[in-house]
Amino acid sequence: MKKRQAVVIAVLGCCLTAGCATVKPVQRYGWVTGLKPEKMAYYKELHGKPWPGVVAKLKDCHIQNYSIYLAELEPGRHYLFSYLEYTGDDFQADMKKMAADPTTQRWWKETDPCQQPVSTKKDKGIWMDMQRVFFLE
Amino acid sequence: MKKRQAVVIAVLGCCLTAGCATVKPVQRYGWVTGLKPEKMAYYKELHGKPWPGVVAKLKDCHIQNYSIYLAELEPGRHYLFSYLEYTGDDFQADMKKMAADPTTQRWWKETDPCQQPVSTKKDKGIWMDMQRVFFLE
Numbered sequence: 655m656k657k658r659q660a661v662v663i664a665v666l667g668c669c670l671t672a673g674c675a676t677v678k679p680v681q682r683y684g685w686v687t688g689l690k691p692e693k694m695a696y697y698k699e700l701h702g703k704p705w706p707g708v709v710a711k712l713k714d715c716h717i718q719n720y721s722i723y724l725a726e727l728e729p730g731r732h733y734l735f736s737y738l739e740y741t742g743d744d745f746q747a748d749m750k751k752m753a754a755d756p757t758t759q760r761w762w763k764e765t766d767p768c769q770q771p772v773s774t775k776k777d778k779g780i781w782m783d784m785q786r787v788f789f790l791e
Numbered sequence: 792m793k794k795r796q797a798v799v800i801a802v803l804g805c806c807l808t809a810g811c812a813t814v815k816p817v818q819r820y821g822w823v824t825g826l827k828p829e830k831m832a833y834y835k836e837l838h839g840k841p842w843p844g845v846v847a848k849l850k851d852c853h854i855q856n857y858s859i860y861l862a863e864l865e866p867g868r869h870y871l872f873s874y875l876e877y878t879g880d881d882f883q884a885d886m887k888k889m890a891a892d893p894t895t896q897r898w899w900k901e902t903d904p905c906q907q908p909v910s911t912k913k914d915k916g917i918w919m920d921m922q923r924v925f926f927l928e
Binding site for chain 1: 823923927
């Protein structure tokens with residue numbers, strides 16, 4: 655194999671296997687829920703130092719680049735907004751796997767009582783899916 | 792140069808220059824604003840087919856992975872949530888450059904009247920910064 659061939663193969667191999675953002679398929683999710691004002695300090699404390707087992711399970715379930723933002727939209731009305739990226743092949747299966755994890759279940763016992771689902775949410779559960787109306791790669 | 796050296800240099804070069812997500816420093820922003828219900832259809836139409844000049848200027852100003860989500864949080868009260876990533880060295884300078892772009896100015900003449908800043912926003916401008924309370928790489 656000549657030097658130039660080796661370089662071309664190495665570059666292709668790197669871009670296909672090393673996690674270049676332009677190659678890896680990603681599903682993006684935006685979610686919203688309410689946050690009870692009296693629970694804000696505890697919610698922030700938990701999420702400032704998330705339990706290692708919870709973080710490990712998120713990664714095990716192919717979640718990455720996951721941010722939660724907080725905003726007060728009306729006086730005394732606080733909301734949490736999640737943006738996360740999923741890189742696996744079966745989102746529902748991975749969410750079931752996460753829900754079956756004992757550490758994650760204990761985490762949710764702490765976080766669920768902090769949150770207040772929005773009044774317009776029709777199904778059960780804490781977070782409401784938002785509709786994406788714009789995307790720039 | 793031997794073949795193995797060529798491969799090592801090519802792999803390093805790829806990871807440093809080809810945009811691997813793990814190498815590039817990124818600043819993340821979360822913003823929120825209101826959306827007037829009577830302007831929802833037009834706002835969606837605009838953002839479903841954003842003007843090429845606006846998209847080009849966003850990229851020129853080092854914005855990437857930019858999503859806008861829509862949700863109705865109280866009956867008749869709609870909000871927009873932005874998540875975007877900035878990869879440049881001077882966010883304020885790039886925002887000034889964007890604001891000076893004639894195409895972007897024309898775009899904002901269409902979009903600004905659709906939006907309704909949230910009532911708790913203290914400074915002027917359309918979008919309110921949100922506070923990030925959690926992040927997973």
